[in-house]
Amino acid sequence: MQHEPKANSLSSAAAQKGLLFGTALCTSDLQLQPLADAILHNCNIITPEYEMKWDAIARDSGRSDYSASDQLMTFSSANGLALHGHALWWHEAVPSALRNASGKRFSDAALDHLRTTVTRYAGQVHSWDVVNEPLEPAHDRGDGLRATPFLGAFGPEYIETAFRQASLLDPNAVLVLNEMGLEYVSPAAERKRRQMLALLERELGRGTPIGCLGIQSHLTALEQPHDHPELRGFLREVRGLGLSVMVTEMDVSDHLCPRDRKQRDAIIADTYRGYLDLVLDEVRVLAVSTWCLSDNRTWLNGFHPRPDGAPQRPLLFDRAIRKKPAWHAVKAALLHEGQGASDPVQASQ
Ligand code: G3I
Numbered sequence: 001m002q003h004e005p006k007a008n009s010l011s012s013a014a015a016q017k018g019l020l021f022g023t024a025l026c027t028s029d030l031q032l033q034p035l036a037d038a039i040l041h042n043c044n045i046i047t048p049e050y051e052m053k054w055d056a057i058a059r060d061s062g063r064s065d066y067s068a069s070d071q072l073m074t075f076s077s078a079n080g081l082a083l084h085g086h087a088l089w090w091h092e093a094v095p096s097a098l099r100n101a102s103g104k105r106f107s108d109a110a111l112d113h114l115r116t117t118v119t120r121y122a123g124q125v126h127s128w129d130v131v132n133e134p135l136e137p138a139h140d141r142g143d144g145l146r147a148t149p150f151l152g153a154f155g156p157e158y159i160e161t162a163f164r165q166a167s168l169l170d171p172n173a174v175l176v177l178n179e180m181g182l183e184y185v186s187p188a189a190e191r192k193r194r195q196m197l198a199l200l201e202r203e204l205g206r207g208t209p210i211g212c213l214g215i216q217s218h219l220t221a222l223e224q225p226h227d228h229p230e231l232r233g234f235l236r237e238v239r240g241l242g243l244s245v246m247v248t249e250m251d252v253s254d255h256l257c258p259r260d261r262k263q264r265d266a267i268i269a270d271t272y273r274g275y276l277d278l279v280l281d282e283v284r285v286l287a288v289s290t291w292c293l294s295d296n297r298t299w300l301n302g303f304h305p306r307p308d309g310a311p312q313r314p315l316l317f318d319r320a321i322r323k324k325p326a327w328h329a330v331k332a333a334l335l336h337e338g339q340g341a342s343d344p345v346q347a348s349q
Contacts, residue, residue, distance in 0.1 A: 011044040013334040020287035024049035034321040045082040058095035082126035090132035091148035107153040118169040127174035137191045144195030160208040167209040178214030193234040217250035226274040235282035245283045249291040251314045255304040269325035276333035295319045
């Protein structure tokens, strides 16, 4: 039974439009009570940031250790939260023991991991990132596919293989193809959007059971435009393919922003608002999730360190777990009146 969204929370704002709201987390986050409380108050879907990935589960002994991902699964079911499984096949989450494997040794191991993991949580997860980041235009393949061990071992059919296996083992989960960099305003991003549409058309044409496109939404303040006709057009074409969308990993890097905290927080909030307004305008969105909830832990401090050395402030709560302007901006966007694309579907669909 899904827990009732709490009043004045992001999940209650989202529920009014038939969406789920959530965030990524690690088991260590559950030890910080104010953060755990903020997650429980605001979220009705959670995503394991790391602990459900292949390299986090695999052990050098060849055994698998699901204890951490089981703990997150238990936390979600005990609190009536949906869980978005992340990520079954991702080139950056291949266990070290298999990084130089290829051919049948790799494909057997990859299939075994997918089958074991999907079977373990079948019927318990809302959705899966079945394949993460399949495209890389810079790899100059006509189909835009990233040259990964999965492509090497299975060929381009690896995407169909993964989705068909996941669908067989958990027919009720929403199966997501998750990608980064579709949101940006650059020739490379436009090329990636075109390649994604071609990939989706190819896969759907052969019956690959992709239910939803995951758009990671790692944004950069002062780079992300307020309006973005190419992104609007892309989302309309995704909708035309009959696919829903999940905003899977939203955060807003402030590395280009001035140091002043008030200014930064206002610019970040404005970026969240403009982006979500656009996406919610154009497509049916199943869930909006941020990539962690508070500034006390964000991958961006490593990926986009600020030139002035100040810690990033990319998320909705500050390091003392207090709401920031971004929280209010996301809530306003979720309540967005003009949301034409989403019919008030059951949030759990
Ligand atoms: O937990 C271990 C710890 O025991 C060990 O001592 C330490 C040093 O090796 O590593 C810790 O694990 C780290 C883990 O994050 C938890 O903090 C891994 O090394 C580190 O690689 C892992 O980074 C994650 C990264 O994906 C790779 O899995 C980031 O937290 C996570 O934010 C990032 O998220 C990705 C999405 O999955 C896909 N989209 C892009 C996004 C950002 O890169």
